[in-house]
Amino acid sequence: MTRQPPKYEVRCQSCSISRLCLPVMLAEAEVEHLDSIVERSRPLRKGEQLFSANDAFEAVYAIRSGSLKSYTISEDGIEQITGFHLPGEIVGLDAINDGQHPSFAKALETASICAIPFEKLETLARQMPALQSQLFKVMSQEIREDQELMMLLNKKAADERLAAFMINLSQRFGRRGLSSSAFRLTMTRSDIGNYLGLAVETVSRLLTRFQSNELIAVQDKEISILNVEELSAMAGTRCHLSPLT
């Protein structure tokens, strides 16, 4: 008798977002090897931790469905959200360096996660050039995104930050086959503010303003982008014009 695997045991070969994940560019036989080291467990429910700061680093994690936030907590207890993660993205890469997670990762909604033991992944990467290459690319990409975020936080006003955030989310949803013009925010306003370096109140006020300017429509956590052009223009740095009325 063949035991029926629980339905969260999706294999890489049949995973719908594998083209955004590590298997990209891998030959079929290689995907099977990769699949063989992946560990899948029951989905995380909203609010559950995937890992915590100071946890020993065992694996990196690929998101199969749902969304996560990763964040650090400073000595004095201040939370700093360092990223929101969608299906196909890899989290935990910041822990490689010293074998211990520097950050937390928590589910923003029910989320299915693939754990990929890092030692095995390293070994596999040595045998599969395309996998090694993809790993370097994923990490490089994260470095670059952090740098773009730095530009955002250092040089842009509150409305520009929020516009850039919405455009970014929109594009990421689009790449995953979802609507890029209408989506649901899985994080709270407070999370957004934390991430963008703004007070919750500012985020709330800006969403209201964007809505009255007909850039977006807001219905609780549901967002519709009504005017991509103008929103994108706002996301690009503005040269200190007077604020719109």
Added chain:
Amino acid sequence: MTRQPPKYEVRCQSCSISRLCLPVMLAEAEVEHLDSIVERSRPLRKGEQLFSANDAFEAVYAIRSGSLKSYTISEDGIEQITGFHLPGEIVGLDAINDGQHPSFAKALETASICAIPFEKLETLARQMPALQSQLFKVMSQEIREDQELMMLLNKKAADERLAAFMINLSQRFGRRGLSSSAFRLTMTRSDIGNYLGLAVETVSRLLTRFQSNELIAVQDKEISILNVEELSAMAGTRCHLSPLT
């Protein structure tokens, strides 16, 4: 007759900062392999570019001596400095993902650079587990540092940012065998402000204030740290006490 190599042809084996660079943890024979793919050219002079945005990505670069800044320029011409780099550090890692540099790197003073062709490095990494591992660690480290910087920019006041910056520089100089209590800033005040998301004037005022509070002594670009404890305390987030007089 054996040609005398120019004196900038230092080999990895005899390089004074190899313990901070890629060769760390490599066996002697492995270092020789690595050394054999490294390309060294004449030193960069102050202000010269190592690479520019949109340049094709060929190599990553290790700094042997001197210092660099890396920065991006947004569509509308705003410069955003993304990092300052000291000997032993690797720059160009943000270019791996799409074969094109997203940022610029420029010498802040005369600097000797080792170019490491990335394709060869990848190949070598497949044969040398310790090298592959070190590469992952270096990239992981950069991701983590960017996240710490995010915390700095998002959550801390101007004086805390500058204090953290000084402490960070101090520690990095120390690790390189230089004095951690007295050093020379190779970047301008404007660069510091750009990096930390502050106006030049703010940086200048804070340096003056730090000096009158006897936390540091400033003589043009020469900095002496007089009170590490208090400066470190300031670098840790403060709980909104009234400013020191």
Added chain:
DNA sequence: CGACACCTTGACGGGCTTCAAGTCTCGTGG
């Protein structure tokens, strides 16, 4: 239904940017 988290809106104040002016250093060329 009551506790709690999330969200919104208004009022106020402060920390930083911006603007402006002046000093100093340094490299360059006459």
Added chain:
DNA sequence: CCACGAGACTTGAAGCCCGTCAAGGTGTCG
């Protein structure tokens, strides 16, 4: 050698964006 200009740095004054405080509304879950 020195004049000269450009860039770097400092210091002061004024204004504004956004954080903070406060209050109230809404939705959710035990």
